[in-house]
Amino acid sequence: MIDIDPGLVLGGLAVGFVVGLTGMGGGALMTPMLVFVFRVDPLVAVSSDIVASLFMKPAGAIVHLRRRTVNLQLVLWLCLGSVPAAFCGVFLIRALPFGDSLEEGLLVVLGCALLLASAGLVLRAVLGALQHRRALGEGPAVPTAPDVVVRKVPTLLLGAVAGLLVGMTSVGSGSIVIVVLLLLYPALKASQLVGTDLVQAVPLVAAASLGHLLYGEFSLALTTSLLIGAIPGAWFGAQVSSRAPGGLIRRALAVLLLASGLKLLGASVEVVVGATLAALVGGNIAWVLVRDRLKKLPPRAPAADAAVPSTPTKDPDTP
Secondary structure, rough: OOOOOHHHHHHHHHHHHHHHHHHOOOOHHHHHHHHHOOOOOOHHHHHHHHHHHHHHHHHHHHHHHHHOOOHHHHHHHHHHHHHHHHHHHHHHEEEEHOHHHHHHHHHHHHHHHHHHHHHHHHHHHHHHHHHHHHOOOOOOOOOOOOOOOHHHHHHHHHHHHHHHHHHHHOOOOOOOOHHHHHHHHHOHHHHHHHHHHHHHHHHHHHHHHHHHHHHOOOOOOHHHHHHHHHHHHHHHHHHHHHHOOOHHHHHHHHHHHHHHHHHHHOOOOOHHHHHHHHHHHHHHHHHHHHHHHHHOOOOOOOOHHHHHOOOOOOOOOOO
């Protein structure tokens, strides 16, 4: 009989909600939570987190597919790069020359991935604010997606890099992909970015899960407890993100990922606390500067189809 840990259930619920709401933060939050809070071996945490994501991601992806906030062309080209790379990432983490210090090496790789994800979130917040000319970033979500021209090679390479990171650390599926997608396709709304990322993550995580089931340190009891909370959490978060903006939580995620990354890299508590406080203060100052700059910008021009109101044409034969 599988023992269910109530603490892991609650942790899975919280992380699942964040994943469904933002499309990111699954591995970036779940794995550090397992390592620091529940004292799980890092390799077991990565393997179990990835397998849990295989069942958690579809709960949010289905909501976005029904809401039509998914660009399936982008999903295809992302998966062409991410699926084989994710499977190879499992072998690469085993092949890296860590020797007996595999656990320490994995913590370093994971810490660097979290810092990269944190920087990506900050970049996305600034770009989103400037793009939509709103201090909190994107506006309300809409169920329709604009037509975009898929840049095949950059999208495929993005998928490959994200897949490699996921296979090695369980981080990158959302934290990296969704930020670069915003740079490549600025016309996409936040809901469409989240929906596209959640759907492409399903085959990506499936490939990584297969590798970890075969060669990793998967724990059935740990994963089951996580999934009991994570699946409903992801579904509820996706319900919210498919209809409403999700700007503030990404700022909080950036600070949390910064602290987690520094701790994984072996920073002292004083350094972690100092960096967190500096990020909070500096982030608020930067937000004020961006907000003041946005106030000086002219209003954003309306869309082409809405710029000129349609007026009924008069029949020349009618008086």
